Amino acid sequence: MSERYDVVIAGAGPAGAQCARDLAERGYEVLVLETEPEGTFPAQSNKSTGGTFPSMMGSFGIPDDVVMHYTDSVVLESPDENFQLTQPGAVLEFADFKRYLVRDGREHGATYRFDSRVSQPIVENGEIAGVRYDGGEEVYADIVIDATGPAAPLAKALGVSDLERKRQAIGIEWEYEGVALDYPGYADLNDSMMLRLDHDFAPGGYAWIFHTGADTAKVGLCFIQNEKYSPTDDRVRIDDALARWLDDDPRFAEATRIDDSQHRGSAHIQPPKQLSTDRFMAIGDTVPSVDPLWGQGIDKCMRSGRAAAVTADRCFTGQMDTSADEMTIYDMLWHRNVAPKAAMRLLMTHLIYYAPTERYNRFIRDLRRLSGDTLSSANAGNPLALAKLFHVGDIPLLRDFVAEHRELIGQLLPGPRSLLSD
Ligand SMILES: Cc1cc2nc3c(=O)[nH]c(=O)nc-3n(C[C@H](O)[C@H](O)[C@H](O)COP(=O)(O)OP(=O)(O)OC[C@H]3O[C@@H](n4cnc5c(N)ncnc54)[C@H](O)[C@@H]3O)c2cc1C
Known part of the structure; x- marks a missing residue:
């Protein structure tokens, strides 16, 4: 007999794992399939700087022990100016954060299967009925959710997602020690998250220094491909762009890179198309949700995971209805709570x-x-x-x-x- 769940989620990032937490807490049978092996999770998907704010921590019950460093302000910087805004924040240890979400979801009853790469939807009578993973494996569910980030294998196959390469922003960062956080002529970056607008270093995007305690910081940059200032050969040049900033900026004169601390990934900066269809929702970065102005993706992903869980709950309550019409509750919640305007x-x-x-x-x-x-x-x-x-x-x-x-x-x-x- 084939295996069956109420909800199957592809991807154990913040979006998928938060959705699983919420669904499991409501008593639903939920399975999360994650491509990476559990022993080293997250490795390739440990991609984020993890800068976030108290509203996200409080709304989703995130414990202090996944925080690397609490910050007091956000600094915006241009080549000759800066502006400091008092705004409490938290720089997460993103890997610990992801592992916490998995652990907590399991404690509430969610099932996780690692080393399980989802490849395509199972479609029966024109509707999604489950997913294929690891080549020949199959699992069935009343609702399927794609939370694989920009990979989006299910959303793409169902025509829900239309992620355009030319609207892809790529980002890279490393952790450094020995950073001069209070250098003459610059804002004091102690206990701050700093974003710098400067095409010389981040062409068509922005660069950042997020303080992580003592003289350490996460230092990175991102830009949109194929824009006026972006190089076309991104893969090589984003590393070069970061190297150039590190060479030119006196705050890094004594800085050394911390081994194995690279975070790298992408997200799409484009209008979302459809977000759901019969028995299916796309959440997190599977649809373009990262806050386009300041790169806040974590809060958006957590909110979209919650909106999908609320929608599934509603569809299962009373007479079950998982039709495309009913699933548009998710689209409405997304436009209202995840990415308004x-x-x-x-x-x-x-x-x-x-x-x-x-x-x-x-x-x-x-x-x-x-x-x-x-x-x-x-x-x-x-x-x-x-x-x-x-x-x-x-x-x-x-x-x-x-x-x-x-x-x-x-x-x-x-x-x-x-x-x-x-
Ligand atoms: C360099 C960088 C810095 C960033 N900094 C910040 C920041 O400071 N603050 C902030 O709020 N946001 C930041 N973001 C954005 C934020 O990290 C993302 O928006 C967020 O991680 C997206 O979560 P997600 O769950 O949608 O996807 P992901 O985090 O991409 O998770 C997707 C999961 O799905 C798994 N997966 C992929 N394909 C498959 C498959 N076929 N089958 C099964 N599983 C699969 C992956 O392994 C992964 O675990 C940053 C992003 C980057 C790239």
């Missing part, structure tokens, strides 16, 4: 990465001038707050941006309403 924020992200390096100095000065409330509103995609960050001198920049991004703008703004209200 996604269109406006995506557009802003592309515009920020498009602006020349010189413009970043003024941007940071404007942030210093504006109130914290205006900044929060701008960050939330409020058009009036965003307007305060533009000047008459930006008209040529905006004109060129519109000319070069017609396709994206068309995708994001099918009608004038959606910009303001999606």
Whole structure:
């Protein structure tokens, strides 16, 4: 007889593992299939800087022992300016965080199967009925969830995900010791997460230093491929870009790389298409959910895992209904709770990465001038707050941006309403 669960989840990242925690807690039979072996998990998928905020820690009950370092502020930096915002945060040990989610899910009754690479959906009568993994293995479920990150084998096969290579942002970081965190002429980065806008080092993206205690920090950068400032041969050049920053910036003059501390991965910065279909949901980075402005992916993934668990619970309650219509509850929750105003924020992200390096100095000065409330509103995609960050001198920049991004703008703004209200 074939094996059967209420829900099968592909991928034990933050999205899949949080969804499994929530479902198991509600008493559902849930199986998580993870491609990596358990003994070394997570290895290749230990990809994140792990910068997050108290709201994520509190909402999802994340314990202090997965935190490497608590921070007090976020610093935004351009070549000549900086802006420090008081904002408590936490830099997670991402591997410990992932292992904690698995352990806690198991304690609530979720089943985990490692070394189990999901390859494709089992489709019966036009509907997904389960998944194939490890070549010939099969497992059936009433609802299947793809939480494999950008790999997205199920979402791609079902036509739910349409991740475009040209909208892929790639990121790399290493942990360093001996970093001069309070160097003359720069902001004091002790107990801070710093993001730097500077095409010389992160062409078409941003660089970062996240303090992890004493003189250690996570140092990395990311950029979108195929954009104005991005090199086309990304695989080689993102390492070169990081090496160049490390060579040029005096804060790294005495820094040494900590062995085996590399984190590397990708995410898509594009409008999401469909998020679900009959008996199926795509969660976490399987759909483009990373906050496009400041790279917050963990909180988004946890929220999407929770939204999928709520949807499954609703579909199973009373007379079971896992039709595409009923699954759109997930789409509604995603647009409301996971990535509100996604269109406006995506557009802003592309515009920020498009602006020349010189413009970043003024941007940071404007942030210093504006109130914290205006900044929060701008960050939330409020058009009036965003307007305060533009000047008459930006008209040529905006004109060129519109000319070069017609396709994206068309995708994001099918009608004038959606910009303001999606
Ligand atoms: C360099 C870098 C730095 C980042 N820094 C931050 C940060 O500071 N703060 C923040 O909030 N976000 C950050 N992010 C983003 C954040 O890490 C991601 O958004 C988040 O990890 C995505 O979670 P996920 O569960 O969707 O996918 P993933 O974390 O990618 O997990 C997917 C899981 O699925 C497994 N898998 C893949 N394919 C298969 C398959 N076929 N079958 C079974 N299992 C499979 C993988 O092994 C993995 O365990 C960063 C990302 C990168 C790349």
